[in-house]
Amino acid sequence: xxxxxxxxxxxxxxxxxxxxxxxxxxxxxxxxxxxxxxxxxxxxxxxxxxxxxxxxxxxxxxxxxxxxxxxxxxxxxxxxxxxxxxxxxxxxxxxxxxxxxxxxxxxxxxxxxxxxxxxxxxxxxxxxxxxxxxxxxxxxxxxxxxxxxxxxxxxxxxxxxxxxxxxxxxxxxxxxxxxxxxxxxxxxxxxxxxxxxxxxxxxxxxxxxxxxxxxxxxxxxxxxxxxxxxxxxxxxxxxxxxxxxxxxxxxxxxxxxxxxxxxxxxxxxxxxxxxxxxxxxxxxxxxxxxxxxxxxxxxxxxxxxxxxxxxxx
Ligand SMILES: [Zn+2]
Numbered sequence: 001x002x003x004x005x006x007x008x009x010x011x012x013x014x015x016x017x018x019x020x021x022x023x024x025x026x027x028x029x030x031x032x033x034x035x036x037x038x039x040x041x042x043x044x045x046x047x048x049x050x051x052x053x054x055x056x057x058x059x060x061x062x063x064x065x066x067x068x069x070x071x072x073x074x075x076x077x078x079x080x081x082x083x084x085x086x087x088x089x090x091x092x093x094x095x096x097x098x099x100x101x102x103x104x105x106x107x108x109x110x111x112x113x114x115x116x117x118x119x120x121x122x123x124x125x126x127x128x129x130x131x132x133x134x135x136x137x138x139x140x141x142x143x144x145x146x147x148x149x150x151x152x153x154x155x156x157x158x159x160x161x162x163x164x165x166x167x168x169x170x171x172x173x174x175x176x177x178x179x180x181x182x183x184x185x186x187x188x189x190x191x192x193x194x195x196x197x198x199x200x201x202x203x204x205x206x207x208x209x210x211x212x213x214x215x216x217x218x219x220x221x222x223x224x225x226x227x228x229x230x231x232x233x234x235x236x237x238x239x240x241x242x243x244x245x246x247x248x249x250x251x252x253x254x255x256x257x258x259x260x261x262x263x264x265x266x267x268x269x270x271x272x273x274x275x276x277x278x279x280x281x282x283x284x285x286x287x288x289x290x291x292x293x294x295x296x297x298x299x300x301x302x303x304x305x306x307x308x309x310x311x312x313x
Contacts, residue, residue, distance in 0.1 A: 003311035006123075006141045007062075007088045008079040014307040017088070020062035021280055022306035023174075023203050023225050023259035026052070026081060026089055027065070028072035033102025040263050045077065050270040051277050052085040058281040062088040064306060066174065066203070066261075068144045069093060070107060071100040075127040075138040090141035090310055093122035093165075095158045096176060097146035108154050115161035116168075119143050123169045141310050142201070144174045149181030151189055163193035170312035174201040174225075180208025187220055197221040201309050203259065209239040211246050218247055218255030223309045227259035229284050230267070230275045244301070245291050253297040257306040258284055 004011045028042040042048070055063070067073040075091045082089040095107050095115075107115065119140075122128065126137025143162045151159060162173050173195065177183055183205060187197050197217070203225035205214070214224055226243065228234035247256060260280060262268060269276035275283070280302070288298050 003308065003313075005090060005307060005310040006139050006312075007082065008075055008091050008138045009082045009088070012088060014304070014311050016061065017303045017307035018061045019059050019280070020064065020257075020303045020306050021055075021060065021260050021277065022064050022257035023066050023227055023261045024063040024277070025065065025067055025261070025263040026063050027074055027077045028067050028263065029074055029077075030072045030100070031070060031102050033104070034100060038099040040072070042263065042265055043077075044265075044271070045081070047265075047268070047270040048081060049084055051268050052081060052087045054269070055277040055280075056085055056087045058278045060087060060277070060281065061303070062090070062307070063277075064090050064092075064142070064259075064310070066092055066144060066176070068096050069122065069128055070105060071096040073127070073129075075130050075140075076135065079130070079138050091127060091138060092142050092144045092174065093119045093127070093140035094142075094144035094162055094173070095146060096144060097148060098154075100146075107158065110157070110161075112157050112160040112164065115158055116164035119161060119165035120168055123165065123171050142172050142174050144176065146176045147186070148178050151185055159189065160193060163190060163195045166195045166199055172199045172201055172309050175203060177202055177204050180205040180210075183208075183217070184213070187217070187222065199309075199313065201225060201257070201306075203227065204261070206240040206243055207234055209243050211243060214243060214247060214255075215250060215252065218250075218252040222255065223257055223305055224255055225257050225259050227261040229258070230260055230262070230279045241287070241291070244288070245293075248293055248297055253293075253300045254305055256301050257309070258288075258301050
């Protein structure tokens with residue numbers, strides 16, 4: 001049997017994924033009590049639907065939603081959006097950075113056992129909001145950790161919990177990183193806790209375009225999420241667009257995932273902003289072809305690598 005990924009509308013084979021945005025935000029409805037600076041609202045169903053239809057029409061198949069529970073996720077809306085547009089979506093359990101939670105949030109007081117039980121139940125039984133009032137379960141596909149570069153305090157507790165949940169289910173761990181800060185520390189920590197690099201997915205790392213480090217992580221089996229394409233402030237021409245051909249030339253095309261990470265409505269065309277989710281099809285894909293990547297390698301970057309990482313092993 002081929003590997004499958006658990007989407008919000010059910011299980012699909014990894015081969016069904018033709019074009020994925022490997023780190024996206026499809027719905028964010030922040031909880032009361034989150035500070036104004038950390039409030040991102042992406043919760044207009046009609047506009048989100050419009051953008052998803054454009055993504056689908058342009059050949060998009062999967063969006064990896066990266067908002068964990070209690071940090072603004074609503075997996076019921078993700079399921080409704082997926083069913084309504086035909087775009088596959090995966091949901092995330094785990095924990096984001098502290099700033100996205102209200103002060104009293106239980107995740108930031110839980111011990112590792114409690115957090116691990118919660119992550120496992122969201123992966124295997126259903127997300128907490130989907131099970132509310134006896135609803136149909138929506139299961140998470142992956143465990144997110146908001147990693148600011150230091151493994152200590154509650155972040156360490158949540159990482160230990162993520163390791164247990166990964167071991168028990170086979171799900172991968174996806175990291176928010178602060179522009180790649182201290183990502184070197186993740187492999188040793190997780191190896192010590194029984195999770196191999198082949199289950200780690202480190203996002204936003206092209207903001208730290210250290211080619212030697214990317215090679216090392218890629219060789220170890222980490223999936224590297226690149227997402228500065230649509231953002232001139234990160235100078236993508238001289239960073240991500242130099243990383244991709246360099247790693248591909250080293251035989252590391254299996255280590256990269258192409259993502260947009262457009263969390264703000266101002267980045268969506270349907271909200272009157274841009275560049276919009278079809279930036280992947282309109283700008284990134286043609287440029288991957290233009291730099292000389294062959295079709296099989298392109299397919300890895302834009303679909304297969306992330307699909308395989310989302311499949312439980
Ligand atoms: Zn993100």
